[in-house]
Amino acid sequence: MSETEEIRPKESLQESLQQVVDLLNRQRLVENLVHKQDMPRHELVENLVHKQNLAELQLKLDKLHPADVAHILEALPLQDRLLVWDLVKAERDGEILLEVSDAVRETLIADMDSEELLAATENLDTDEIADLAPDLPKDVLQELMESLDAQNRARLQSALAYPEDTVGALMDFDMMTIRDDITLEVVLRYLRRLGEMPPHTDKLFVVDRDNVLKGVLPLKRLLVHDSEASVAAVMANDAVIFHPDDDAGDAAQAFERYDLVTAPVVDRQSRLVGRLTVDAVIDYIREASESDMLSMAGLREEEDLFATVWKSVQNRWTWLAVNLVTAFIASRVIGLFEGSIEKIVALAALMPIVAGVGGNSGNQTITMIVRALALGQVHISSMKKLFFKELGVSLLNGLIWGSMLGGIAFLLYHNVKLGLVMTAAMTLNLLLAALMGVAIPLTMHKFGRDPAVGSSVMITAVTDSGGFFIFLGLATLFLL
């Protein structure tokens, strides 16, 4: 296919990254040479090589899609990242800032002065400015505001007012509106006169004089219907509609379920205020699932892969601190039974098994429940069934694996009662893990908290302290 230039995404993206890295390495080599030789008469030559190198890199970057430049910036350590960032054409800065992750965006913006930032952002759409706003210095945002016309300023202010996880924060303002009393022929002429359409336009929004949404006209209908027909006759009036304060996660699920590309956003008076597009929804889904994954592991937020040590420590210390407290409590539980351990030192060796396997099993349960809650699949009427199922799974696992470990404990220490205590403790701790694995996320959900946040740390805390208490308690009761 000679005529069609193929953009072969991932391969060429990895290749591009490789090429950029190669050019950066060559660059560094040259700089090292200059530094080492320190000979003034060489300066000219090296400067030439230097400049040629940078020019090649710049050429490479200019050819890349902004999203690909963003990807490369994210994959580079800070020093290289800023070098590449300086080479990117100023007029593309805005688009690229929109594509990089929040953490990386911070590092790029920190490298720019107010003037550069203003130049980068003044050509962006209102909804795009709103996306960048939290990271922009106040004076830049102020100046940007002043440069907007009244309608766009009002839009920016309202977009900034919506909380992060709402439709209002995701929507854009690139909607094309028409009236319902014209014919399709008029619409077609209007479009041809305009000469272009905003990205992702798959439907036109039909509004009345007061901007109240009457329906939508999918381009498909516009194309297949007789052009003499009126918009009112052809338009769909059962479109999926959102409000700006709708939950973004619910909207994303609706996009998935009803296979939407764009959808109108209306206020409580049914006036069209914006539109939601599938690309914003995909970004949201990706970010939300990543944030779930990170927060289950106890990371506060998405982290720049090459963040400074100090920034990373801050991002992680909250849950580490919580974990430290819970580990300390577990340690004190063991402290209660130091007398027993002194008498039967085998207990010290066996107790982490009870705690560890309980933690693993609890993590399996809690992950499943967190996921089901995120998908809206847990209903009050089914909670009892969920508890019973998880308890059943744990009972079975406890009896099977517990007996096996009990047997091994017996073989190691030649003590039947120790083996039995081991089996009983395993079973009980797995039951505790199941109970809390269901109860913790359900409780957090009930109180309006995100059940994913730190769930792994919490369930492990329960199964550790609980496991030690159960095992050492049973041992103290029956073995001493």
Added chain:
Amino acid sequence: MSETEEIRPKESLQESLQQVVDLLNRQRLVENLVHKQDMPRHELVENLVHKQNLAELQLKLDKLHPADVAHILEALPLQDRLLVWDLVKAERDGEILLEVSDAVRETLIADMDSEELLAATENLDTDEIADLAPDLPKDVLQELMESLDAQNRARLQSALAYPEDTVGALMDFDMMTIRDDITLEVVLRYLRRLGEMPPHTDKLFVVDRDNVLKGVLPLKRLLVHDSEASVAAVMANDAVIFHPDDDAGDAAQAFERYDLVTAPVVDRQSRLVGRLTVDAVIDYIREASESDMLSMAGLREEEDLFATVWKSVQNRWTWLAVNLVTAFIASRVIGLFEGSIEKIVALAALMPIVAGVGGNSGNQTITMIVRALALGQVHISSMKKLFFKELGVSLLNGLIWGSMLGGIAFLLYHNVKLGLVMTAAMTLNLLLAALMGVAIPLTMHKFGRDPAVGSSVMITAVTDSGGFFIFLGLATLFLL
């Protein structure tokens, strides 16, 4: 907005679920009454109530979108699920089977005989049959195959041949093709004559006589350009193109980066073989991120929330077994130092803190690296930087938190050396956690394994055994 019927997604979906559950409960109440009273002369009345109830439920279900029925089926325990499933109109079965999760689909298909399955699936598109195929009984699939024409049978066979995570398995065959030597006017007339377009059509595919892709004609261009122009003059020839054996994850990232709605899929001879749509991509992204989350926690696959205990045990036992082995190893590490613990029993109480905090910190690191690998952000040239950063974070955390815990250990047991050993062991175990948190996923990635699978179990194994060994080893060296 009286004319536009609002489909208010999530709220109404949760309401629908509530209504279905209410109807099911009422149903059960009636059945219990019948059962308890056991009075034959009441039968007639109860049968009436019974039937009325079911009719109401059926009416409710008929009004719902297939995706919403699927959601409700997923949220219901097995018995209720099958009751609702029987009430769904047979001709909608196929669409709903496509929407439910794999695990739930299995339970629904197990409830249907061959005839019902055949009826449900024979009106589906070829790519949809391919999606269901792995769950269909062989005889049904065979009969379906025979009912297809030659082209569709070939398509189905090739779709079935592509591995799960490739573009070939995600693509559909709903592409509209045109030639490049006609005018837009002819295209418009052709579309009007057809009267409809497949879902998500945002572009037409321009092919030659041999079905070789020459370019794409976005509907937008079709609409805004002069209708006298030829397709060849207006079409885009820089479209993003995929091959059937491309990695689905890479394709999904390309959809995200380049904001695509549909894209052509061509074979190595540039012949058009299918198309990829954003709805298939969204489903893939959702499933892939869930599968990452589940497999990090050590669940083999997505699990029906109401799976039988036995099925759940099977889904979870692999990683539990692995964990059992690693816990046993950790226990044996402690066993090596039983002599030391006998002398200083405080060691038994303190050792889980060292292991636990190490595990938490290691999980934070490994989660971040797994995510960066999934996004293709880790480049060979940056690995050294990554190791140093994570080691730096751990060193800082180890010194801060380790000193604190060392202080507490001193206060509890009045032993300066014990405090110092505690601090040193914490620091060393956090360093080990950082090292392995980066090394494990990178190694798995290098050998072509999915770095997410069981990563949490593995890092915990290392930090447990390692933590016990470091702490008890240092204690044996310096305290005895």
